[in-house]
Amino acid sequence: MKQEIENAVIDYLHYIRIERGLSENTILSYRQDLMQFAHFISQKNLNLSDVDHIVVLSWLQKLRQADKSNNSIIRMVTSLRKFFGYLSQEKHIGHNPMLDIKPPKKATHLPAVLSVQEIDQLLAIPIPNKPLGMRNRALLEVMYATGLRVSELINLKMSDLHIELGLIQTVGKGDKERIIPIGEVATDWLTRYFSTGREQLIKGKESPYVFVNDRGKQLSRQGVWKIIKKLVVEAGITKDVSPHTLRHSFATHILENGADLRIVQELLGHADISTTQIYTHISKKRLSEVYDQYHPRA
Missing domain, CATH: 1.10.443.10 (Intergrase catalytic core)
Known part of the structure; x- marks a missing residue:
């Protein structure tokens, strides 16, 4: 089960590197988010096909309980949305669970500026x-x-x-x-x-x-x-x-x-x-x- 999801993540990272031409920093960010999620669902003994919006919501709730910032959760939702969109497009899954997930609203953050x-x-x-x-x-x-x-x-x-x-x-x-x-x-x-x-x-x-x-x-x-x-x-x-x-x-x-x-x-x-x-x-x-x-x- 764990190997299945990790292989899917590796395939996706290869796709965004070769086909999309994304930067190494962006790819590293996606890898970090998706491997964390892979570990979460493997602990629950779930396959990729078992992941629905309830599973995703329980993962996001776990991140909130761990005091992850709102922006970190938004980034995770984005990573999962792109990942499951790819899996759906490639017909690796029957239903995209992210279609039922709304991302949290991004807080307005003004960056530090020097005078x-x-x-x-x-x-x-x-x-x-x-x-x-x-x-x-x-x-x-x-x-x-x-x-x-x-x-x-x-x-x-x-x-x-x-x-x-x-x-x-x-x-x-x-x-x-x-x-x-x-x-x-x-x-x-x-x-x-x-x-x-x-x-x-x-x-x-x-x-x-x-x-x-x-x-x-x-x-x-x-x-x-x-x-x-x-x-x-x-x-x-x-x-x-x-x-x-x-x-x-x-x-x-x-x-x-x-x-x-x-x-x-x-x-x-x-x-x-x-x-x-x-x-x-x-x-x-x-x-x-x-x-x-x-x-x-x-």
Whole structure:
């Protein structure tokens, strides 16, 4: 029984990797959710054909009792919906149990955003007279200047840079390519990093990647996360900051300075403008904070 469901999960993951071309991070997320569900139904001695909406609801209830967040449960419902949709399409099951399941409503969550002052504090921390300090300063400047996702940042290649034009070329979600302006300040730090820091890090070897670690290898997602967490602590910033926070801050600050929402959508590489619209809520929240702080009768 357990082998049947696990084999079905493996087949589905192969399908979304080869046929759908989904990213490894997305596939890993699906695998985690579906293997948890596979373990649950194998404990109940059920086959795939035995799974109905009652079984799915009992699994979701178990997640709630384990204090899983609403967003985690929504993600699980999405994973199961796609999985059973695939099984139904391939005629592996007679009835899709997810047709009778409504996903919980997603709570509105405004991501953390750094103020311009906090950005300045953070950017001032790396010591540029050392190779890693120079790399970290250039890395932060590029993230804030372009709003790149961390996956786009670590995969950025030297051939993707068009510094003389002030542009960066990147491939985002769904293999969607976009061109992003980079700005003079970030360009200046990149140029300085190339002439000193990067050369010392790669130690005469060749690497196609813009940002490398202390061994001259491609920087990892975890590596970027650790760098930013360390610098945030040193900057005395108490907000919960991740690499994505710089992307949020980039989008919020250019909107606050009058950028059109469609332009921000293009810069961020969002397929749907509704994803970009969360930043209008952040800007309104910021507007209220400024009003409360400065209006004499607020």
